[in-house]
Amino acid sequence: MKSLSIDLETYSSYDLQKCGVYKYAEAPDFEILLFGYSVDGGPAEVVDLACGEEIPQDVIDALTDDSVIKWAYNCQFERVCLSRYLSDRGVILDPFYDRHELSTEMARYLNPECWRCSMIWSAYMGLPRSLESVGAVLGLEEQKLKEGKDLIRYFCVPCKPTKANGGRTRNLPAHDPDKWDMFKKYNKRDVETEMAIQKRLVNYPVPDFVWDEFHIDQEINDRGIMLDMDVVTNAIDFDERSKSELAEAMQELTDLENPNSVVQMKQWLADNGMEVDSLGKKEVAAMLKTAPPKLAEVLTLRQQLAKSSVKKYQAMQNSVCADNRCRGMFAFYGANRTGRFAGRIVQLQNLPQNHIPDLTQARSLVKCGDYEALELLYENVPEVLSELIRTAFVPKPGYKFIVSDFSAIEARVLSWLAGEKWRMQNFAEGGDIYCATAERMFHCKVVKHGENGELRQKGKQCELSCGYGGSVGALKAMGALEAGMQEDELKPLVDAWRSANPKIVEFWWDVDRAVMKTVREHVPTRVKNIRFSWKSGMLFIMLPSGRQLAYVKPRIGENQFGGDCVTYMGVGGTKKWERLESYGPKFVENIVQAISRDILMYAMKTLRCCSIVAHVHDELIIEADKRMSLDAVCEQMGRTPPWAEGLLLRADGYETDFYKKD
Structure with a gap:
């Protein structure tokens, strides 16, 4: 056996969308219902585990055999779920993490190095990340069955007890045998669809070094980052208490039935001489500059009530694993135009910044649950809780965080490319x-x-x-x-x-002309160290790192000014697969951001054994031994990759006992 294609259908009472797969697979009632698989591209088989069938022993052995490559669409789900399934049966998952001398937090998961993800392959080719959408875009014969969502809703999540279903909270195969047979067909079809995607993309393989980057991402997701659950739970309690007090104060001032209602608040403001179109954050801030005292007081309370920072704490509470670590927060190739990461669950990429000077004091008050002191010292409790979100992330006992990030990375890359x-x-x-x-x-x-x-x-x-x-x-x-x-x-x-910046402006339009020529004439072009090519209805941009950006079905179209422009198919702002318009500066933005991402990945590779627990934009967070040198980490991170000769990088950092914006 050389390869195994896998698709699972599972049950858990935990909400996968809210908690992520790591917590989902920890549920006491978690189980794998169906195990769909294919060996070496052969016919797809389905093992009905829910009805007592067993996975063949040679397949079980293959799951822990590093020489067998495991394929799945969004393989993190299959790998983590199978890790739980195997460990429950006493299977030693893999000595991988011991070999790499990495942390025991990761030893509970199957070795990611022998897994490949067809979703990542699709994203690398500029295709959508959803299996259903990829099948439609590629026009596959073996497309995902559309009944799947209803079947998943029926068998994979708890159901509401009703008189009609006898008060049960879960649907089993015996409750609807016809649906169960359809579910098995759905599981089998998913395996076939995933294999069809691989066959269609076989001439455009993902480079081995990108798979290695993916495995680093999986290691970081497996390791997770520790949460201070005292801070998290108290922050949620404080927020509820604060919102209740604020709503009461608003009601007293306005006499409104529901002070949170936008319609009621707009009407109240109008009745008091202030006509408003919106109660958005910017609009309220602008109104406060000219509002009379009474209205200003109400608008200030409105601002505080509108703070949604508690949602971040709730996301932490929903997703934290049994060992107080939050896992699965990073999506590799989340932005398929550039290959940059996307955030998941808590979304570290859009955390509020912290500006209060006595951050440690405010944090300690929340940690010990002293609401009265917090309210006494800080007049705006929701704002304080917002600024403390980052501080809920902490290193494990006896360790520290080293936080290091690149200085002006995009400006440096753009200057280097353009020769400014x-x-x-x-x-x-x-x-x-x-x-x-x-x-x-x-x-x-x-x-x-x-x-x-x-x-x-x-x-x-x-x-x-x-x-x-x-x-x-x-x-x-x-x-x-x-x-x-x-x-x-x-x-x-x-x-x-x-x-x-004349060289940068010149670079934009050199890129514009090069892309136009490649798309129009199907000939390769080059601008400095960036190469453009056309192959089989695809535009490729070769970056200095050796990674390619892919644009699907490019053609010459007309822009809003009546001139020529390049258009291509991609996922737009509406999340739909549609034709998008681009031009020189926009392609330059993609190129610069993609190279910045490659530099971050180079730093991750060089610091791979330093227990990276998170990364935010161009910043790495390392859970470090107290003896580890900050200067050594920053020096290592700031090294220029061999493929970027002449590019000047710099990384700065700080040490801390909890995460914050320094």
């Missing part, structure tokens, strides 16, 4: 890129908190908005008007930034 020498010189000298940009834009010396220091903010706004072709709209989206800039100065600012 003045910027690279600034990075080499350790200068402030926002001051340097402002100096080039305004032709004067700019010093942070010093000479012409007010211009630095404009340089920063332009740096964050204009690198990928952004204009006035991008500046507004980045908060230029809220920062005090005037509408009529935005276009001159964009022009000044572009004049200061």
